[in-house]
Amino acid sequence: MHMIENGNVAAALGVRRCRVNVIAAYPITPQTPLTERLSEYVEAGEMKAEYIPVESEHSALAVCIAASSAGSRVFTATSANGLLYMHEQVQWASGARLPIVMCVVNRAVGAPWNVWNDQQDSISQRDTGWIQIYCSDHQQIIDTVIKAYWIAEKVSIPIMVCYDGYILSHTYMPFDLPDQDKVDAFLPPFKPDYALNPDEPASLNTVTLPDVRVDVRGELAHGYMEIRYLLQEELRKTLAVAAEAEKRFGDIFGREGDPYLESYRTSDADYIAVGLGSLTYQLRVSVDALRKEGIKVGILGVRFYRPFPDEAVASALKGKKAVIVFEKALSYGYEGALASDLKSALYEHLAGTGALPAVQNYILGIGGREIHTDHLTQALRAAIQGSISKEPVWIGLKL
Amino acid sequence: MAYKLEFFMSKDYIEIRWHGRGGQGAITAAKIVAGAAFVSGYAGVVMAPTFGTERRGAPVMTSLKISRTKIYDLSPIETPDIVVVLDHLLLKEADVTHGLKPGGIIVLNTPMAFEFYHFKDYKLATADITAISVEAGLPHGMVNTGIIGSLEKATNLLGIDILIRGIEEEFRTRGPKKNSLAAKIAFERTVAGG
Structure with a gap:
């Protein structure tokens, strides 16, 4: 059934x-309408769930950690400073290997205070051991939430489903609401190997020593380092699980794409624009305009950001003349995090092959600064004409 | 009124900017038109409110883009084909014609006569939606359904019937008939030209 609603809905x-x-959950702009809507579903009896209002984001995720440990399928959502306030529990959730799904409605972080969109909040959580998936429209938001539970529960790793604040969260557009029976067929009930149970008590994630040791059962138990190594190993293996999820989703719902990357007019392209989220859709308008002039340019939207699909990225960019990375966040003191990750993948897979493209990094839309499509076109044109800078270039800066 | 069809016959992409005050329901009105456009075969409809600074009574804007194909550019409208103004006093507070394409249409809720206004290069449609809405039985100041009738009269974009159905669906628990009546009366009484 098609409906017209905003991204939070x-x-x-x-x-x-x-x-x-x-x-x-704890309300924070622009996430608030999402959690309000869920509380209405629960209040009306349309969702058989417990809605636990809390006094902070830290507690929101703490509650999710406890409920997930007890075998519940759990959800929370936040934005910006709420996510930062959660940070200690964010690390805990992945270390504890809990399949929590959280929507991050991307917003600029303070200071100074700002409620508008950029992606500094979720990018700053890149190294926490969570899977991160970015959405470009409402269909991707609803489909990704559904896929996220399947993936998270398969690998016991939490997932952030990220979408742009206001630009997607408060904008209305049509999307297909998947049928309940199909979702039930896709996503079986959550049955963890172990769930907290008073009849079978256990202590979880207590002090774990630097070295391995024999546990109370007489078995050799992992040390901290083994547990953390396995998180990394299984995060890397999640790429294959995501492909499986995409296939399974396609079989049931008839919508299937590349699980990691969304390409637009890339096959014959000499130049590729790269980005995360709704920006990669806006870029299509610029790419279409440049194509009319005969300039062969395409777009690679990175949907799966962590684990990073380095092989797929390098393969898509091999032999291109230039790659232009547009980012609404940066690793302060260097450059955009996506640009760094992308260069790392290119070096790893293409160094010495003669197929390494030049990389230009643009920073834009910080704190909700309006992104004009003609500015995107100009920026692409500049890089295509050979203007490649060592430092990232800020678009729309008024200094 | 001959301009109506010519203006839209060739258009696969229409941009409508709504000017109202916080609490006046411009977003709901735009959403009703978006829904009617979608069921009329416009696969791409995108409605984006101004973000983050809404307050009751303050000037607010909403962008509505309607396209035959999926819309990928979610940025705010810069050159609208149509502007809808829910309160004539906004003409003094906001530059409502900013970026309006030459030959574009202004749909205005005003108690003043059509002849009172002179917009060079633009077409105008006026009605006293505030009075019409009270006549239809709505509380004073509820104008967001009546204005849809004026928009349709001025543009002949989607047909009044599909908009009436959209209004009654949106307001199914909040006086559907009074709201649709306001739109019907406005459709009949709107003066358009230019």
Whole structure:
């Protein structure tokens, strides 16, 4: 069934379709309408879930960690400083290997205070051991929430489903609401190997020593380092699981794409624009304009950011003349995090082959600065004409 | 009124900017038109409110883009084909014609007569939606459904019937008939030209 709603409602409907048992969240702009909508579903009895209002984002994720440890399918959502306030629990959730799904409605972080969109919040959580997936429209938001539970529960790793604040969260567009019976066929009930149970008590994630040791059962237990190594190993293996999820989703819902990257007019392109989220859709208008002039340019939207699909990225960019990375966040003191990751993948897979493209990094849309399509076109044109800088260039800066 | 069809016959992409005040329901009105456009075969409809600074009574804007194909550019409208103004006093507070394409249409809720206004290069449609809405039984100041009738009269974009159905669906628990009546009366009484 098609409907016209905003991105927060698309996310809320996805959560409802996944039959989530426990929701704990603290409101923050622009995430607020998402959690409000979920509380309405629970209040009206349309969702058989426990909605736990909390006094902070830190507690929201703490509640999710506890409920997930007890075997519940859980959900939370936040933005910006709320996510930063959660940070300690964010690390805990991945270390504890809990399949929590959280929507991050991307917003600029303070200071100074700003409620508008950029992606500094989720990018700053890149190294926390969570899977990160970025969405470009409402269909991707609702579909990704559904896929995220399947992937998270398969690999026991939490997932951030990221979408642009306001630009997607508050904008209305049509999308297909997946049928409940199809979602049920796609996503079986959550049955963890172990769930906290008073009849079978256990202590979870207590002090774990630097070295391995024999546990109370007389078995050699992992040390901290083994546990952390396995998180990394299984995150890398998640790329294959995501491909499986995409295939399974396509079989049931008839919508299937590349699980990691969304390409647009790339096959014959000499130049490729790269980005995360709704920006990669806006770039299509610029690419179409440049194509009319005979300039062979395409777009690579990175949907799966962590684990990073380095091989797929390098393969898509091999032999291109230039890669132009547009980012709404940066690793302060160097450059955009995506640009660095991308260069690393290019070096790893293409060094010495003569197929290494030049890389230009643009920073834009910080704190909700309006992104004009003609500015994107100009920036692409400049890089295509050979203007490649060592430092990232800021678009739309008024200094 | 001959301009109506010529203006839109060749258009696969229409941009409508709504000017209202916080609390006046411009977003709901734009959403109703978006829904009617979608069921009329416009696969791409995108409605984006101004972000983050809404307050009751303050001037607010909403962008509505309607396209035959999926819309990928979610940025705000810069050169609208149509502007809809829910309160005539906004003419003094906001530059409502900013970027409006030459030959574009202004749909205005005003108690003043059509002849009172002179917009060079633009077409105008006026109605006293505030009075019409009270006549239809709505509380004073509820104008967001009546204005849809004026928009349709001025543009002949989607047909009044599909908009009436959209209004009654949106307001199914909040006086559907009074709201659709306001749109019907506005459709009949709107003066358009230019």
